[in-house]
Amino acid sequence: MKINRIQKIRELLEDTHSISINTLCETFNVSKYTIRRDINELEQTGFLKKVYGGIVLQEHEHQSPEPFSLRKSRNVQAKKKIARIAASLVKDGDIIYIDSGTTTMHMLSFLTKHQHLTIVTASVYVINAAAALNQFNIIATGGTLYVPSMAFVGPTVLNCLKDYNISKAFMASTGVSIEHGATNASPLESEIKRSLMGKAAQKFLLADTSKLDVASLMSYCKLKDLYGVIMEKNPPAHYVEYLENNHVSLLTKEISSISSLK
Known part of the structure; x- marks a missing residue:
């Protein structure tokens, strides 16, 4: 019944804080038209906010991502060091795959010595920077532009990622903690990051230490699911211990060969 479905949507959203329309359709085995009618009713009550491709709990509106232009000027030297290590x-x-983010974007300038390198990305910044260097094979996912991150989001991105075998994925996040893992403030970007985590690739998280003990709106992976974590310096001891216990490489310096990991 409709009233039961709407109540269940409320309960799910209170638990998860954000849900995609596709997930709701699969959960209740109904059409997108039906789900959108339910969402419109709930939106009128002020309980939720519609975003492209899904819904978020209204009380979390203040956690929307900072503009890209503000984030890219923060901790620049630490981000460049991390990007050099990643490269x-x-x-x-x-x-x-180079994720959208203000740390991952710095990788391009450190990759210029590589040959026959293919870069898959949803980041507008990475696309433009890589194209300007005129030496990489660039695969842009396409999709709908999400201005706060200057990146593409939506089903087009997910469909694109299904088609490619990626050897290494360099992931970004807005917060990192042992309890919540790698987190992001955008439900749509989180959906893309989860898709990448499901691929048979070495996944590396690039995060400066200012992001530690921060939990953004959505978790997209546990730290133990990563192949490696790259930071500008060693994190506190309990992070080092957690990563060691879960066989996740912690990288704070450039390495000469990836075979030296783990």
């Missing part, structure tokens, strides 16, 4: 993991002929 040292790349080999000639790799097919890599």
